[in-house]
Amino acid sequence: MSRPTLSPFRLLAGALLGAGLLSAQAAELKLRILQTTDVHMNLLNYDYYQDRPTDEYGLAKAVTLIKAARAEAKNSLLFDNGDLLQGNPLGDVVARVKPLKDGEVHPAYKVLNLLEVDAANIGNHEFNYGLPFLRQAISGAKFPYVSANVVEAASGKPAFEPYVLLERRLRDESGAERRLKIGVIGFVPPQIMLWDRQNLEGKVRALDIVETAQRLIPELRAKGADLVVVIAHSGIEKTEQPRFAENVAAQLAQVPGIDALLLGHAHAEFPGPAFAAFPGVDSARGLIHGVPSVMPGRWGDHLGVIDLSLDDSGGRWQVVASQASIRPIFQRSTRKALVEADPAVGIAIAAEHQATLDYVRSQVAITEAPIHSFFAQVGDDPSVQVVAQAQLDYAKRAVRGTAYEKLPLLSAAAPFKSGGRQGTGHYTDIPAGPVAIKHVADLYVYPNTVKVVKVNGAELREWLEMSAGQFRRIDPAGPAAQELLDPAFRSYNFDMIEGVSYQIDVSQPARYTAEGQRTPAQGQRIVNLRYRGKPVDPGAEFLVVTNNYRASGGGNFPALGGERIVVDAPDENREALAQYLAGAKRFNPSADGNWQILPVKGVKLRFLSGAGGIKHLARTPSVKLVEERGDGSALYELAD
Template sequence: GAGPRDDKTLLPPYVLIDRELTDGAGAKHPIKIGLIGFVPPQVMNWDRRHLEGNVQARDILQTARAYVPEMKEKGADIIIALSHSGIGEAREQEGMENASLVLAGVDGIDAIMTGHSHLVFPSSKYDGLDGIDVAKGTLQGKPATMGGYWGSHLGLIDLMLERDAGGWRVVGHAAEARPISKRNEDRSITALVESDAKVLASVAQQHEETLAYVRRAVGKTDAPLHSYFALVADDPSVQIVSIAQSWYIAQMLQGTKYEGLPILSAAAPFKAGGRGGPEYFTDVPKGDVAIKNVSDLYLYPNTARAVLVSGAQVKDWLERSAGMFNQVEPGKADQLLLNPDFPSYNFDVMDGVRYQIDLSQPSKFSSTGVLENPEANRIVNLTFNGAPIDPEAQFIVATNNYRASGGGDFPGAKGDSIVFEGPDTNRDVIVRYIVEKGTISPRADANWSFAPLPGTSVLFDTGPKASAYAGDVEGVAISAAGEGPDGFARFRIDL
């Protein structure tokens, strides 16, 4: 339609619920509560295969400013926004993916539940940011929560309401994110909630059937698959994903005009600690590889894609990935290596080329993909088939629908360079590859490394079980450096 109110919606854009409240004196009062939900319009890229030609998604702020007044017109006393969108920043832009902070400023919204970025709010992560009061748990003065990931926290908002001749209004509030567990000093975990027997019983059969399915072996590996060092060195758990993607895309492009172009493969480590904690790593021993292990290697139900890029775009793709690392000072010892604001799923390793990362250079791109230092060159000694890469040469990059459609904002992958859209998930591609090979040998080939910086060392944190593999990592000298925070183990790299 010409505007949101003129749209024919697939689902109701909001719902009004009649409830009854009891006041402090025991008297009962009717109240009409409005709930309205929002999703990033980028879903049209991420799930294009299902959505394109069937639905359209509008800008979050545009939609809110149309429907919230309508909810008020229809009698909503209190309006809660359910925003599957990160908190973001106070500066409004068209088509924002993380728009909850700006959304909270829409007149008529009384409270907001956020999500999408898998963080926790209120938390110190957001201290000092414009429009955010962590102590009060508010975004632009409105109470808000974000409940972490995988049910790690319960977001809870309490509203103190008052009713007068003008209707209901919020006169006080509290917002918190309650953790469901805590980590102890000995790295053990203590539950802070109890399981509900009725819930467990209701899904017991499906749970057992699912476990039986995912425990089925699809092949074998003659080397361990782990991701403990996936952020600091070429890694077997990422390598096997890259190899399977290249194998699949080579088959899919046979008989097309792209057959014969060199195929590179971009893959990122999904389970690499971070917010997931010191146990959040892939760790598959030698022997049988089950479906559950493949799901561990590739968490998301992405589908296979191929994009056509230039040699210059290959370099900038890798520059974008290199934002994973902090800039270090040459000659200085024990500097922290990893940028905590950079998600591991955006750390693409490119198989098929060789390169080094110069940590003394600033990152060319911000952690969200904004070009910040145009003259920076972290990626050095980038070669293809033993020769410096030709900036004008054409390459096929095997990747996934999220990245190819603009997820992560990578140069060369903005949705306009896709040359193949596969019907198969990347996870199924890996299963197929393992089934065909029978036994895989997932050894990293050290095609990327850090450029030498004599007299310089860096520290990084990973899972405690990493110590069993530290001596086997190719292309980097790793040594133990004691305890890290929150149950992690700390290691040192001499550059």
């Protein structure tokens, strides 16, 4: 049968139609990617420790930004990057005080389900309450969860879905409907095996992030992913990181096949000036080694936004232009709120919020003086000492009748709320009077459990040397005023050890970096280390009560690891503190001054802290005010 002959008119019409289809097919498509991260159960803009609303953080405020950002774009996707389920008393109530019942939806997912989140990643703090609770909680999410580098201990099979392919119908700039497959893969720091060893050992293993990405991203592409979004609960380091490192954004960005990189964990803000000088970073456009990347702070204080322009004229979708940015809910310079909270969040979790208020307001004891942490990094401090004393009280009972009963017992505790990356308002500040559960949680913010380790005198000294790394080296021949604190050092790694006395010589270089790596320094910052008035014998044995994080190797302290644990207690440090205070009923918080920073002749030792510390100066003669900054912070110096 002969084919019908087409008229020149129909040939022309067909050619024009084909050209039109080709033009439509090649039209630009714009996609907006939105990200929240490290919410830490701050679903509402409410400070449970101070028992009052706040403008500085809260997912309810970020929801307002999310809705505005969605309204500006034809196509958008929303992702959460973990550390969602733990972080404040609301999280503790749902996990421990009034645990979720079968079939109940976790309040975090009541909120995220309302937001119609597209997918989420598992953060390291999701494991704090154990695997059964984690699985129970995320079962209430109406969106997929991903975690590619956590596998079952025995089989090596993925413990969670490693990645998902989201099929979405999007509109290009001509208005035509286009179908895209978006591959989404998630990663968590391998250090979960240290930080939550008691919950995870023998059950799961954590693989290296970069190696897992190199293996699985080609697999995602082979399964048809037009676009690959990596949600990595990991931060950005300036230098090359080793295998199994915690913050590997820079290396991850160099893995081929990644179109967008969503970061978290470090509670930092990218794009931002703090990263402008990092290798491979374009801070203006929000690129890391050419990959659009974003890290929107913590606690819902920012929304991450990545705008992508896509083109498929070459036969596959490619990112031809991008811009990453973060949108704040609060202006720090003026201390002004930029958005109102979305009321839907408060309505959705009203019952859980009220249950948390009822819990945190219950009284435990009475303090005869204020307890605060504004100066906890520069001198022996009541807010840390009361924790250390509570741990000692618990451990004395735990070792009674054991082979360890006669060994000297010490206690290590650190300031958890000392500003830093959490902001100028992140300090403990408990007034004299009733001490409630909210104050106990304020003094001990993590759900750690009590552990006792055995070390010798030499290892005890190195433990303190690692802690002393939080101080900059002060040059006696340098400027007349010098900054004392190293902002890169996490305050929760500044362990003070109760039961011994010592001094810190900050004119000496640090023996350890903030990551626990030994420096070339041969001197010692810890001097006059004594137990009961006598120099500590390097070979003498000591018990030190601490928490599961430190005892299992968290912070990379020298000589510390799970094998040093001699008392593996199931109780939380916070519960030990509550029991100690309840037993005291009324107490006068004070520090015994068992450690001091040695003065450096001719140099004023200065440090930044919250302006809230000004009202406590009359009770703190060792500190004096230099200036209030007007942004919630103040500059102080140690008195001569």
